Amino acid sequence: MSTGSDTVERKGHKRKLTDTLTPSAASVVDGAPADATESTISQVSRLVETIQRLTVQPVETVDRVALRRAAHGLAELSKTEANVELVVQGGAVAAVVPLLSHFPVSEHDSSSSGEEVEKEACFTLGLLAIKQEHQHAIADQGALPGLVAILKRFVPFPGPPSTGASTVRRAADAITNLAHENVSIKSRVRTEGGIPPLVALLGSYDAKVQRAAAGALRTLAFKNEDNKNQIVECGALPTLIQMLQADDAGIHYEAVGVIGNLVHSSIHIKRQVLEEGALQPVIGLLSSSCTESQRESALLLGQFATTDHEFKAKIVQRGAVPPLITMLGSSDVQLKEMAAFALGRLAQNVDNQAGIVQAGGLPPLLELMASRNGNLQHNAAFALYGLADNEDNIAAIVRQGGVQCLQDCELLVQPSKDCVQKTLKRLEEKIAGKVLNQILYSMNCSDAVMQHRTATALARLAREADLKTVFVERKGLDILLQILTDPKRDALCHKEAAGALFELAKKANATAPIDCAPAPPTPQVYLGEQYVNNLTLSDVTFLVEGQTFHAHRIALLASSDTFRAMFDGHYKEKEASTIPIPNIRYCVFESMMRCIYTGSVDVAPDVAEELLQAADQYMLEPLKRLCEAAIAADLSTDNLADVYSLSENFNAPQLGRHCMLYALEHYEELESQDSNDFSALLCKMVPELKERLTEQLLKKQTASM
Structure with a gap:
């Protein structure tokens, strides 16, 4: 039985690339005021012509400040989504891509050097690549070799301070946007040699560079098995696991996303990640102040739980259940969904099932059955299905009103309906012997709510052989009838009691159609x-x-x-x-x-x-x-x-x-x-x-x- 989040991988995010620029660059576009009244098309044309004019000049004499401003002007225009198409049509891609490798490596020595030009070129291409239809055009112009060359130049990345941090970050972000949901470009990045330098940059002293490199690897690993394998082969796992424990929320969020994509659909990598010691840091992120990291770590724990039988128990033993249960009460729907997903996977282990109930997981899971989110509801249903497998949980499920919840909830998708039916069937199979005695003890207590829940549940789930014991000898029928006619009970209680009595009547064959056949033997003489x-x-x-x-x-x-x-x-x-x-x-x-x-x-x-x-x-x-x-x-x-x-x-x-x-x-x-x-x-x-x-x-x- 699958859960609603089984197929989740982390696509990664397109980089918005909207960091604040230097005042001088932001206020001038090729010598003109930023609020110039010229049309966007004429601005693009003039900027592209400037770049083309300057790049044909000898490298040693080119006006690098003017070139940087022209490249930056295109980036400023590209920040507005409506302008992107005009910038591309104006020839910006063909003009900007050569800037990635226009200046010799030895020239990168000051803030006004070719490094600044490269940074603006990376920035512009990253903005243009946000629109998927332009990704191939940019790659086909030769952007990938230039971007990868920039990454390689900064490996190993020097310690602080470093003037190249901004440039290498822009290059990594540009690769992220080019490869976003683009299968062929992800593979081309690998063949161009882009993965090893990105892995190396995970160890950068600059937190922004770490995040950018991790974000690119996250995107490259999404649904690409060859990329996943190379990332692992390049030794990324130890650094990624260290990043999980970083104080910077952005770093551990990206790191857990990369690991999540690496382990998805790869049992081999999943085991390797666990062997490298990722389990405890991931569990630690469940209590992070970063909601995104919490969500990703819960999803990752759900994936870890499918590795080997022993890992389900280890995850629980190391303290994952309490924070996951706390997450079920979050206002963030996705956070609740991932927490329910993880608990559902953990609940398929017999050693965990009673522990999840004991830790207070049952009430919030039942509450989630009323959700209007299909995945969230299904994940909760799957978790409850697992909990119902343990005899020690059955009485608790009944006392908590779980039977009524499962029968009355409005299920949104067919898999949830199938899951709930299997759960009810599982409960029915286990209500006998000592389990039945536990429930009967609750039914005979003085708590009216408990009497209601147990009597209505047993009317639906008790075996035929136990009906007389439950409803005649132990007065279950009296309880249901009393609930039905008690004016102090609310309408829902009356409705549930009526439904339970009807189910009981069906089990007792009291709902059989009226028999119209004459009772034999009959003395009737039919003349015709x-x-x-x-x-x-x-x-x-x-x-x-x-x-x-x-x-x-x-x-x-x-x-x-x-x-x-x-x-x-x-x-x-x-x-x-x-x-x-x-x-x-x-x-x-x-x-x-x-x-x-x-x-x-x-x-x-x-x-x-x-x-x-x-x-x-x-x-x-x-x-x-x-x-x-x-x-x-x-x-x-x-x-x-x-x-x-x-x-x-x-x-x-x-x-x-x-x-x-x-x-x-x-x-x-x-x-x-x-x-x-x-x-x-x-x-x-x-x-x-x-x-x-x-x-x-x-x-x-x-x-x-």
Whole structure:
């Protein structure tokens, strides 16, 4: 079973490259005021022409200040996203790329030297590369060899102070933007030899250079296995692990991102990272003041947890669980998502499951099931699935209301639905023996909330063999019924109790359809359709609403005790040839007689209630069952109360049972219509509901023995 964050790698971030520039450079663009009114296109054209004019001059005589200002002018224009396209169309790429290698290495000796020009060139190209459509154009002009050459020039990076820090940082940032989500350029950086100097620059004395190098490596490692392997082969891991412990949040954030991308989909590198001692520093970052580092370290721990079975336990033993649980309560959705992801992975280890619950992880994970973020919800569901694997956790999950939470939460994606169903199934499989006894102990306590949670959970998850023990002997049914009718409980409690009773009724087979088949053996004599209201051999006539109906005593005698008493007893009808029927409509009487003659009849909705009354009057049980079934099929929230009264008035127990079950199944809708009337109806139903459910539970227990 996968989690919502299984495929997460760290893309890295495009470098915005908007550091403050020197006042002199920022205020002048090739000798013109910064607020000049010329159009962007004309500015680009003039700056490009300046660069091209100056770069054809001998290196030793070129006006380097003017060249730097021209390059910087293009960078200033490129800071505005709307200008980037115009800068590229104006030929800036072809003009700027040669500046990366225009001056000989020996010339880099002062702030106005070629190094400053290179820095502005790197800055401009990095800004232009933010738009992915320009990345290949820049690389195809030969930018990568120039950028890599700048990196190599500063390896080993000198200690402070260093005038080259800004230049090498710009070069690394430019590579980051060129390679961002660009598979081919990532590989080209490697083939140009860019990875070894970037790894070496991780050890720079300058924190900004460290961050820039790590950011570039992070991007290069994203979904590129060859780059990952070379980064590791170049010895990056020890330095990256040291960076995890840096005071600078930017450094440890980038470092944990690089490591995360290196280990993703590579079990070999994952083991190597752990062997180098990364586990404890990563756990330490869970308590960092940097939210991004916390998030990345949680994700990384989730990835570590899949390495070997032993590492799941080690991560917990070294103190990862408490800060991860704390992170579940963060206001940062992504932080919560990664914490739930890590806990979900850790919870797949039997040694960790009870510890996570003991440390207080259960309540926040259950709370996250109400999230409207699909990944967050799924990660929480996956963690709960793991926790439910340990018998020691089951009673705690029930007491915490976990069963109700899992059943009632609105799940956003299908994998979450599948995960929750598997969790409920896992809980159901474990609720027996000592686990059941633990839950029953909670159900019999004086805490009303605990009684509610345990009784409703057991109604849904207890095994059939335990139903009698739980709900008859240990009074679980009484608890549910009391919750259902207690005016002090809120609507949610009533709804959950109703749902639990309905589930219990289904388990007890109390929701079976009304059986309309005659009970064998039957003395019924069916003369057949052809004898309905037929004079042939007729020996009695009924007068109904002024119309005659011809019948046969033999069929009527066999149909019910009422007719038998009428024709065999001392009533006047015994000898009468015509018998008036004063209280039944003709169409109802005809349907009743058709059932007597054929054993069945289509019960039309408009006569069903009258036909039930007639069937009760004449003690026609098969017809009564047909009427009950027809009326039950037409139950609604509007007619429930009337139908239940009908079942009581005309001795229709199966119809009454269906009314009770309908009330439980549609509790929320009925309760919202008229709470007072429905509450009164419910209280009226409860004694019979208890009697019938108890009867069914006992019958179920007997049948299973």
